[in-house]
Structures are given as structure tokens and as C-alpha cells.
Amino acid sequence: MADASALWGLLKQAADPSVAAALEMSVESDEDRALNRINPLTYAAERGLDEEQTIGGLVHAARLGLFDMSWNMLCPGCGGVLESGAALKTLNHAHYYCSLCASDYEPTLDQLVEVTFTVNPRVRRIAAHDPDSLPFAEYMRQIFWSSSTEVPEDVESVVQNTTLDVMELAPGEKAAMSLILPKGFAIVFDPVTHSSLFLDVDGEETHERRNLSLVFTDSHAHSGTLKVQPGPARISYENKAARRTLPGVWLHTAEMEKITGGRRPFLNATRLLSNQEFRDLYRSGTFDPEQRFKITSLTILFTDLRGSTALYDRIGDLAAFDLVRSHFGALLDAVAAEGGAVVKTIGDAVMATFPTPDRALRAAMRMREEMRKINQGRGSEDLALNIGLHSGPCLAVMLDDRQDYFGQTVNIASRVQGLAEPDAILATKPIIESSEVARLLTESSYRTTPRSSSLPLRGVSEAFEIYEVRERETAEAA
Structure with a gap:
């Protein structure tokens, strides 16, 4: 961005200079994922900055166009982002459904709506600006899970240990995965369209292959629970959504509970709406x-x-x-x-x-x-x-x-x-x-x-x- 240096200069005049300097350094040197959905409270703690000054600095940076503000509706069960928008007005549904948890939630501002900040693509382009290019584990880390989720650094290993198989489907594509279902509870889940099918795997192990199918559309959909015996299964997928999908078979294990249950403080919408600098800069709309x-x-x-x-x-x-x-x-x-x-x-x-x-x-x-x-x-x-x-x-x-x-x-x-x-x-x-x-x-x-x-x-x-x-x-x- 040609005039980015001028904008950084304006930010240093409008916000706390130490916060402005930290943000400029982050944009210059931090890895891509660190500039996506920044949690202001975590960012301040990691750098020894004042929380309120950090929030104010990011609000000013968003107003200047250095960062983009995002309002995210969260699932309290799994920590996933159910919907995201550039303004609070985009969260315009009375209830939001999480197909991974099979639960319905009301968007309470102090508990379930977080506000994060991502570097503007004109300032620096990062991988998350093109989410359909992210590998499965990074998509989960950077797009599906919220900034309140304590995602392990080695998220690839965690995903590998909690899934039986994953695949990628382009729009209009059909594919199938063959696998052995162990006894327990499994979830067929696509984090892009938020579609799911629960599998209650119980009873005597069988050698007869079960054939299952799931169709992805652009709406969140839960296809209920099927009771199946342990043993071979073939799951067919059809992607009727407008985007790439990433279906996987997740095992409901202690390790999955650990990653979906870990939480850290986040900037909720109530706190931002009660921030004087935000109210001064965003008086309406x-x-x-x-x-x-x-x-x-x-x-x-x-x-x-x-x-x-x-x-x-x-x-x-x-x-x-x-x-x-x-x-x-x-x-x-x-x-x-x-x-x-x-x-x-x-x-x-x-x-x-x-x-x-x-x-x-x-x-x-x-x-x-x-x-x-x-x-x-x-x-x-x-x-x-x-x-x-x-x-x-x-x-x-x-x-x-x-x-x-x-x-x-x-x-x-x-x-x-x-x-x-x-x-x-x-x-x-x-x-x-x-x-x-x-x-x-x-x-x-x-x-x-x-x-x-x-x-x-x-x-x-x-x-x-x-x-x-x-x-x-x-x-x-x-």
C-alpha cells in the first residue's frame, strides 16, 4: 500500500505510540496467521501492553484502513465461529445453529460475540485473505476456531490424532472415503459449510461395509444421528456449495474435548461498545x-x-x-x-x-x-x-x-x-x-x-x- 507509511504516522498520533509501533512491527515481521483475527487481549498480554490502549490502537487502525474489524458469532460449546461480518449489523439472526455441537444459540453480546482485527490486504496480504487456499489444519486454526479458543501450536498433530480421514472437494465435486469405524462416537463434519452427521458406532464389529452419504450446501445443516456397527464404511460426499469444502470424520475423544473446551479471554462486543474511542470513531451504523x-x-x-x-x-x-x-x-x-x-x-x-x-x-x-x-x-x-x-x-x-x-x-x-x-x-x-x-x-x-x-x-x-x-x-x- 503506497500510503501505508503515512497511515502509520497518523496512527502514532491518534493512538498510544507504543501500541502503534508494536502493530507496525507486527505487520512487517509477524507470520501470516498472527495477523489474522487478532485477539487484542492476548496481543496486549504477549507484548506487555495496556489492554485499553491496545483496543483503542486497533480501533484507530481499523478506522484508518490498516486493519479490518470483524464481529464473530461464537459457539460456546466448540469455540467455532458460526458467522462473521464487518459490522455488528451483519449478525442479524435471532438464533445461530452449531452443527458440530447440534445446539442453537442466541447472540448475546457479552458472551457470544467477539471482535477481532485482521491486517488489511492492501497493507499486507496474508493466507487467510484467501481461506479456500488454506490446508485443513490451518483452516481450522485460522477460520473455524475463534480467538477465544486455545489452539495448540502443533494443530496439525492434534487434527491428525482426532480425525480418521479428511478430504477436499471443489464446488460441484463428488468423492468418497473408505475407512474403518471404531467403536465410539464419530462426527462427519465440514467446517466450511458447517454441515454434520453424527455416528453412534456401537454393537458387534461387522465386516459388512456400510454406505453413507452427505450433501453440502451453503447453509448450516445437521443430518441427525445414525447408529452403525463398528467396521468398514464408505462415506460419499457431494459438494453443492459455492465454495471448497473440507469434510472430515472426527472422533469424539478426550483430545477433541481438550481443544474445543479450552478458552482464553477475548474482546467481546459489549466491552468494545463500552469503549470511548470506539464510540467516538463509530458514532452510527x-x-x-x-x-x-x-x-x-x-x-x-x-x-x-x-x-x-x-x-x-x-x-x-x-x-x-x-x-x-x-x-x-x-x-x-x-x-x-x-x-x-x-x-x-x-x-x-x-x-x-x-x-x-x-x-x-x-x-x-x-x-x-x-x-x-x-x-x-x-x-x-x-x-x-x-x-x-x-x-x-x-x-x-x-x-x-x-x-x-x-x-x-x-x-x-x-x-x-x-x-x-x-x-x-x-x-x-x-x-x-x-x-x-x-x-x-x-x-x-x-x-x-x-x-x-x-x-x-x-x-x-x-x-x-x-x-x-x-x-x-x-x-x-x-
Whole structure:
């Protein structure tokens, strides 16, 4: 790519320089497969980089055209990628079927949708840009399995030890494999079209050959389970798909369970949607207004300036405007520093999201400290900030061409903030019960006290346990 050097220069200005330099070096020297479906969390860990800065760097690199972003729907059973697209809006089915596991899944953003990055072919062409050219083992490693799957380095040996036979069929081609089926459970599976046939091999061994057949089309298809005796078999294949297929007979063994069951952390869609740099760079078009994506757990933070109307009367419009603007800047910095994102502002209130409760609580602690610094600099207590936190399931939606969140979790977080006072952060029981939050509170100068056994929240039928998170000195003085 002729202007790649200029783009790398822009990336170093927009993103963390160490991350930009690492990405440029990777493109220059890493092997092909290391540049395909990069897992940002693994990439950061292997190079000693900050996770949030690495995510931000890759987001900027994708915006510049150095890398391509991919949203992948995962199977939690085998770790396979059931569908992949350049935008979240391409994952437009209510359910996805894994024919290898014979299971149906709903695309929850925090559990089953990962985001990866692949070098753009104009910057460097790698083998994965032409997946139909990849050998069977490399196709499994680079295309079928997700970035969350712990694929062994010697994937060729693993595939050889877990398959009886594999073959390659061009579009329109017919072929057959003859083999001896051992007792146990076998799966005839093609990772390209996601087609499968289960074989329950049991009973007395026979010398009579069984004839089986499987037709591949472009849709995921599971052909059920056949019970057959151990012994010789001939499996006929016909490829009616538009692409090359790679059928193989897999043995359901401990070694297969090991490779399909191993998992490592990955960048899920919820975390990316709650990343400030992503929201700033991709303000619209992430998904369609008609789409509703479920999130099993998201942490919502609401803030509001207490007495802001009186503030304008007390210090004047211009001074109050500057003060409120500095307050917004401090809140945005606190949110971004903890890997969160500001969803919207409503008057003097802020709604922000975080992938985990501990990040949200850290951001709240930062906010309190920043408000203290601003007030100390002015020699007054003009800024009084109420903060409320709650965590739970919700829907990711598009409202007014902006990504937003909807559901009772959002309502509860807003109501909790409405009960808050500037001298304490209010958090619900799901926040406080988080193991990461418990560790944070142990290591920090804050402690929790229950506000009441349970409190009714306006518009919410269920009573909630709410806790005050205060600095120890403040709590002890009270």
C-alpha cells in the first residue's frame, strides 16, 4: 500500500505510540496467521501492553484502513465461529445453529460475540485473505476456531490424532472415503459449510461395509444421528456449495474435548461498545435500528450535578458554564480511563457503561477525586456530584441514530443515582457482590455500608438492597 507509511504516522498520533509501533512491527515481521483475527487481549498480554490502549490502537487502525474489524458469532460449546461480518449489523439472526455441537444459540453480546482485527490486504496480504487456499489444519486454526479458543501450536498433530480421514472437494465435486469405524462416537463434519452427521458406532464389529452419504450446501445443516456397527464404511460426499469444502470424520475423544473446551479471554462486543474511542470513531451504523441485542450483564453508571440550577444563580451564567464544562471533561476522562464509554448526557447528568462493576466503581472514585480537585482549586464546594451504579441484563439498541441501552437495569441505575448524596457513591447489591469490587474495596480507602435492608425505587416493583460506598475517614466520621 503506497500510503501505508503515512497511515502509520497518523496512527502514532491518534493512538498510544507504543501500541502503534508494536502493530507496525507486527505487520512487517509477524507470520501470516498472527495477523489474522487478532485477539487484542492476548496481543496486549504477549507484548506487555495496556489492554485499553491496545483496543483503542486497533480501533484507530481499523478506522484508518490498516486493519479490518470483524464481529464473530461464537459457539460456546466448540469455540467455532458460526458467522462473521464487518459490522455488528451483519449478525442479524435471532438464533445461530452449531452443527458440530447440534445446539442453537442466541447472540448475546457479552458472551457470544467477539471482535477481532485482521491486517488489511492492501497493507499486507496474508493466507487467510484467501481461506479456500488454506490446508485443513490451518483452516481450522485460522477460520473455524475463534480467538477465544486455545489452539495448540502443533494443530496439525492434534487434527491428525482426532480425525480418521479428511478430504477436499471443489464446488460441484463428488468423492468418497473408505475407512474403518471404531467403536465410539464419530462426527462427519465440514467446517466450511458447517454441515454434520453424527455416528453412534456401537454393537458387534461387522465386516459388512456400510454406505453413507452427505450433501453440502451453503447453509448450516445437521443430518441427525445414525447408529452403525463398528467396521468398514464408505462415506460419499457431494459438494453443492459455492465454495471448497473440507469434510472430515472426527472422533469424539478426550483430545477433541481438550481443544474445543479450552478458552482464553477475548474482546467481546459489549466491552468494545463500552469503549470511548470506539464510540467516538463509530458514532452510527454499528447496527440497525430494528436490531435488539441482548447483554447478560452490563454495568451502568449515572451521575448528576446537585443544585446546578442554583449554581447558575450564585456564580453567574458564564462562570457556571465553564465550571460545568470542566466537570464534564473530568467525568469523560474518568470513564475513558477505566475502559468505559459515555452513552449520553441529559442536562447536567451523564450515563456511562462499563464491561465490569469494578471498572465502573473505579471510575466513580476517580470522579469524586476530580470533583474535589476542581473545588479545591476554586476554594469552594460548587460542584456536588451524585453517583449511582447498577449491573444487570439489558438490550443494546439504536435510538436517534445513536447506540443506546434499554431495560430495567438502566432504569434502576438511574433511580439509584436519584437517591444518592454527594458524600457517597450508591451501588446495588450486584455491584457490591462482585469479587473484583470486593478486592478493589479491600485495597482502597473506601468501605461500604448498607443504606437500608431494602429500598423501593420509583417505577420499579422490586425492592433493592443499596449500599453507600464512602471513603473510610468520611464513613468513620459519620
